[in-house]
Amino acid sequence: MADRPRVDVHTIVINSGADEVYHRLADVGQWSWMFEPTIHSAELSRDGDRQTIQLWAVANGEPKSWVSERQLDPVARTIRFAQTVTAPPVAEMSGEWQVLPASDGGCTVRLSHTYRAEGDSAESLEWIARAVDTNSRKELAMLRSAVERDADGDLSPFTFTDAVETTADPVRLFSFLDRGELWSGRLDHVAEAEMKEFSDGLQLLRMRTRTPDGDTHVTESYRVSQSPARLLYKQVTLPALLALHIGEWTISPAGEKWRVTSQHTVAIDPGAVRKVLGPEATVADAKRLARRNLGNNSLRTLEAAVRWAGAAAAQRRSGT
Structure with a gap:
């Protein structure tokens, strides 16, 4: 029987409006500008708020490529994603970006990942967990840095x-x-x-x-x-x-x-x-x-x- 998927959650507080931060996440073409692990990113197709993207990124020092389906919700400021073409050792990967407005005009960004490893291997699961943790921390920190940096032309x-x-x-x-x-x-x-x-x-x-x-x-x-x-x-x-x-x-x-x-x-x-x-x-x-x-x-x-x-x-x- 396959192990239950693992869920990891990372958050960061950003001193900028929730709508601005959400739109940066929705524009996948900017990801290589913002995120250190992302080599290149591209929108392959779009049907309303449903989007197919391809990412080329570094995970644990190894370059990987995968394709994901994303569901954009600009009203709730959420982006749900699920990889449709994975890269070993990932068997399944999905998750969600949430941008939560704060009373002081800033926001909290919550990034969750749900995943399984090929063959439910403990070693592979640990490899994925390490990559998810490292890249999520980098991406959230660089999202905040990009917002702050771009405030200065x-x-x-x-x-x-x-x-x-x-x-x-x-x-x-x-x-x-x-x-x-x-x-x-x-x-x-x-x-x-x-x-x-x-x-x-x-x-x-x-x-x-x-x-x-x-x-x-x-x-x-x-x-x-x-x-x-x-x-x-x-x-x-x-x-x-x-x-x-x-x-x-x-x-x-x-x-x-x-x-x-x-x-x-x-x-x-x-x-x-x-x-x-x-x-x-x-x-x-x-x-x-x-x-x-x-x-x-x-x-x-x-x-x-x-x-x-x-x-x-x-x-x-x-x-x-």
Whole structure:
């Protein structure tokens, strides 16, 4: 006889209105901005208040992907969810977000999970319990931080893009971007690169990169490869100035050419600004530096992808 499902509950108090907090939870597209464990999140379908979503997230240090059905109730400020495609060792997972208004204008967020492990294994159940506890605590704390951070416009995440247009083969262009482990031999600003691949298009890319100032730093990014036209990523080991860095590479038609675009979404860590840039530095200075360094590296990568794709095509035509 199967064991009864386990139920875990986590709560946090947030000094912000219940409606605002509820709408942040309902907008799953923002989850990678808010929640540290979430690599990428997407709404697959919507029928009124019933929603199908897919999440790519880190659980106990392992990247996983699953699909959930959600039932949204904006009046009661609740979101019920149940995984329809699980990731081992989870056999069943469901739960609920509740946003409860408080008399002082703030709210309490209650997150519950109900789950079973594959084969009702005690070891697997403990693995799930540890992942649920770790991720729930992180998500609730970061939900509160995101609300507080975004109340200050200077600290809100900002997004920018760089793009090139080319007649090069889009399949080869995507191959260049997708094979991150080869970047140290293809990109001057990448000193070292290694990549591990998982299921569902998940990758972990570790790089040591050079900035325009000649400094180097190590970054680690989880990536979601959606061949042949989109590759998303989230940095989990960040440069000192950044509190958030997510991005994506996309390839799209542009008349008779192809447009290859790099998009970054970045938030500055205000506590690091003066430590890194000096006592007179501001958040605006840090934003300009992040825009310059990340944009420069993106353009160099895009231009290298175009050159590589062109050279590969030329070699194929010549038979060499």
